[in-house]
Amino acid sequence: MPFPRDIRDLALVKSHRRCCVCHEFGGRSVNVHHIVQESDGGANALENAICLCLRCHAEAGHFNSRHPLGTKYSPTELKAHRDQWWEHCENHPDEPLGLFLDVRFKAISRTAEVHRYCLIITYTNTMREAQDGWKLRVCFPSFLPLFPGDYDRCEIRLDGEPYVQLESSSNDRVFPGESIEVVTRDVHFIEYEVNDNVHRRLRLEHKVTWQFFTPNAPVIEGEKSLSELQEF
Ligand SMILES: [Zn+2]
Known part of the structure; x- marks a missing residue:
């Protein structure tokens, strides 16, 4: 029952x-x-x-x-x-419910030689008002072989380590309750040969960080280690 x-x-x-x-x-x-x-x-x-x-x-x-x-x-x-x-x-009864960003890697093909993953970032607007546009900034350790498609890209340093920062934005309106794929699954983010030592380094505690900006809600910031983002 x-x-x-x-x-x-x-x-x-x-x-x-x-x-x-x-x-x-x-x-x-x-x-x-x-x-x-x-x-x-x-x-x-x-x-x-x-x-x-x-x-x-x-x-x-x-x-x-x-x-x-x-x-x-x-x-x-x-x-x-x-x-x-x-x-x-x-x-915390007044805490805004709008801060929801789901970040994960998904394996899109894994042959014996080459592994290919995409990053999927989904945002849900749980605020009461629509949001007119957004901007995403995401940083990866620079040893990762990235194929990020149409992103603005620059080199930065985080904790002394070289990172690549990618930025993307949209003017599309996000309605209350709506979920959007901020990074869509047709963009490949990581592709490497299995024999390559990149594979081993992925299991170390390197991190991915992100910041998500909307005009009327606090910035959503987060980071996860590559191993937590899985599916490696
Ligand atoms: Zn849960």
Whole structure:
């Protein structure tokens, strides 16, 4: 049985419709999940409810105990994430919900000789107003063989290391609730031969950094190590 409507609504409001584990804004794809499954005696009560995005929901729900791989999400851990996030939401009721940028690499072809990845950056406008245009700045370690297409490019240094900074912008309007691909999946960002030592360096803690500017919201800034951006 699913949660009663009022419990579901309350869980969604208390979480700001964000995932309690990764804190990404879920919009319509957020799930209200049972912390302890009903088949294990979990109640349809607020105490047993957690909002999760699709990715975390799949991660938490599809752990196969016959083939344990990775670290299982325990009910205690999920509950702690939930309580921590609800407390944060309660203490920051006015925090703008608009700061949502999803950054990841996707493998587009992997043969025995050559690996090719694209960078996918998706922005969701969760503000109440439309945004007239945006600008993206993204920096990669300069040893990466980049094929960035139509970007303004310059060399910079970050923490003393050589980086390449790419910049792109658009005047297109982004409506409230709309998600756009800021970097589209037809741009190849990294391509290397598997035998090349680039492959080994990718596993080190080199990072990718980004800044995303819109006219009426704070700058979204972030960085991740190449290994976190996966799928290498
Ligand atoms: Zn999540």
